[in-house]
Amino acid sequence: MLINTLVEPGRHHGNRSNHLVFVLLKAEKHGLNRIEPEPYTCECGIILTPEVLDRGDESKNSWPNCKSWRDGGKKKCPECDEYPSIDREQHIRARGYEPTPKSQIKSVTQSQREAALEETDHTCITCNSKAEYVKRMVPPRYGGSRDVVNLAPLCNKHYKKYGHMFADVLHPEEWHQIHHLDWEGYVEALRDKYANGSNRLVNILDSLLDEGQPENPYPYID
Ligand SMILES: [Zn+2]
Ligand SMILES: [Zn+2]
Structure with a gap:
């Protein structure tokens, strides 16, 4: 489930474009399969x-x-x-994910695309401009499905001028893959926002916060 989007500034490498980060709850529901990161x-x-x-x-x-x-x-x-x-x-x-071979990837159909656009009334999930594109939040090579839950309607700018990444609030280790984003601060705010709502989610977030963000488990990122 998409919670919202954040921007990872591209400044840590001079030539890198800004990245739009899809912040997800349970990326598995988008088709992602996690494995132990392999060198x-x-x-x-x-x-x-x-x-x-x-x-x-x-x-x-x-x-x-x-x-x-x-x-x-x-x-x-x-x-x-x-x-x-x-x-x-x-x-x-x-990066700790089971890849989908290119040969097994199917493109998003016109009706899946239309269904996703209808979900947001044809507006971009980030800026409310007219959505002209649909992007898989978890990319197809990462197992990302063609279901509406994984399809993000985006405007021209947020589709073309940004790179795209995802991060799962329930997987704090994953946030080491993104620069300049603070998992703890984000999840504290999320917990406070839902404090009067879903107790189950609040409990899960509280216990994650208690454990704290683990050390980076990925071999090529520090
Ligand atoms: Zn060699
Ligand atoms: Zn936009």
Whole structure:
């Protein structure tokens, strides 16, 4: 379920565009399957933990959390001395999700698109301008479904000028993948907002807040 959207400023890397973050409750309902984050593997077979990659090319430190981690941070594999090619599925596993093979992805149909647009009366979920596009909040390669729950009507600006990400309030570890967003502050405000409403949700949020945000579990982000 979509709660609202936030913006991750692109400033942490000069050339990165701002990202619209879909803040979700139970991303599993959008089709997401979580797994233990897995480090990359080189074609030569060696497991490319960040430490291994650092040994391969100490001069480069393009970690973490930028587009370059799709190609191993542009670091050479210390075993075969080649630049590893990290495919999209490895990239998704490193982030802790089971990828959907490209061949299994089906496009959103016209009637699914229309149904999503009708949900918001053809307005953008972020700014209330006219929605011209429908975006999957959990992307299809991440298992994101074509159900209305996963389809976000967006205006031209919020579709084209932004990158798109998601974060689940019930998975505080996931928020390490996004820069400049404060999970604890967000969830405290959410808990206060629902304090007179759903007790079940408030209880869940309270116990998450008690536990606090865990350390970053992802190998290529710090
Ligand atoms: Zn190698
Ligand atoms: Zn908009």
